[in-house]
Amino acid sequence: MSPVIALRAPLEEDLAPFITLLGNLGVPHRVAEQGNEQVLWVPDEHIAGQVRELYARVPGGDPNFQLVRAPVASSRPGFFAQAKHSPLTLIVLALTLLVALLTWGGEDYDVVRWLSFVDFQIEGQYIYFGTFAQVVDSGQWWRLLTPMLLHFGILHLAINSLWYWELGRRIEARQGALMLSLLTLWFGLASNVAQYVYGGPALFGGLSGVLYGLLGHCWLFQLLAPNAAYKLPRGVLVSMLIWLLICMTGVFELLQFGSIANAAHVGGLVAGCLSGLIGGLLARQFARR
Structure with a gap:
């Protein structure tokens, strides 16, 4: 499973509240600076889609929003x-x-x-x-x-x-x-x-x-x-x-x-x-x- 890009945002945009919400929800993520953008990486496309949905609602975070996570395999594929x-x-x-x-x-x-x-x-x-x-x-x-x-x-x-x-x-x-x-x-x-x-x-x-x-x-x-x-x-x-x-x-x-x-x-x-x-x-x- 390869990480995917969930969001791209300008450098001047404050993503801190949104990143805090992701942390509270237990969503694995990583933010990196690439060129003139902030890039938010998540583990898979399923999570990425829900992260984009959350961001579209309230960039500062919505305390009542719940992520439905895809089942995680207990071991590597056979x-x-x-x-x-x-x-x-x-x-x-x-x-x-x-x-x-x-x-x-x-x-x-x-x-x-x-x-x-x-x-x-x-x-x-x-x-x-x-x-x-x-x-x-x-x-x-x-x-x-x-x-x-x-x-x-x-x-x-x-x-x-x-x-x-x-x-x-x-x-x-x-x-x-x-x-x-x-x-x-x-x-x-x-x-x-x-x-x-x-x-x-x-x-x-x-x-x-x-x-x-x-x-x-x-x-x-x-x-x-x-x-x-x-x-x-x-x-x-x-x-x-x-x-x-x-x-x-x-x-x-x-x-x-x-x-x-x-x-x-x-x-x-x-x-x-x-x-x-x-x-x-x-x-x-x-x-x-």
Whole structure:
């Protein structure tokens, strides 16, 4: 549930009596100054409509007016209720699961090679990668995006899927399915290209670059245009950034836990911060009108 604007009033208007009445009625609210106006925010449109009705009667307050509040859910919506409003998020996760099944968790290299950033051949114990020029010459442009659907192992798939569900549905709820699809493609492209440019031809994949893009988008957007959907617990942001720094130290490669596509993570985060910066500035500008 996202806060909505119930009233806008000139700066010179004294809203104090009306705000006092709202407090006496127990109506959650927040007043902010935007441009040359006072803006009154309330939790939902149901309350907003009644607040406007009250304000229309007597701006100074009517002691006999009673607000009829909508029932408040005792807990957050369940999975199916959230899924109903997050179709694009589910589609991306379904595609990721389908690719995981088709590639047997990244172990069927005959399928993986068609989805990797560049083609490769395995001869004995050696793997030989193609080049990006060959991708361009053959017109296999899907390779710029499909590595984000590749996952290597159940744990890799499960962690990334859970984070995409958590972050993706927030953006879909706040900015819509079309915006989430565009951002997912943008972050996937940015993270894949960053990894290839930095690390050269190699086998990499996963939604983690996209996840860092979603994180950066929510982070910067929320700083510039605060909203309930993008308000992440501070521990989430800090832990993911710390995890990124730990991965960049190379400790996991040193312990032979496998390679981590750090450039993809950084590329996704930078792309997400850029989109969050632009989106947040635009949202703040529209809110002032």
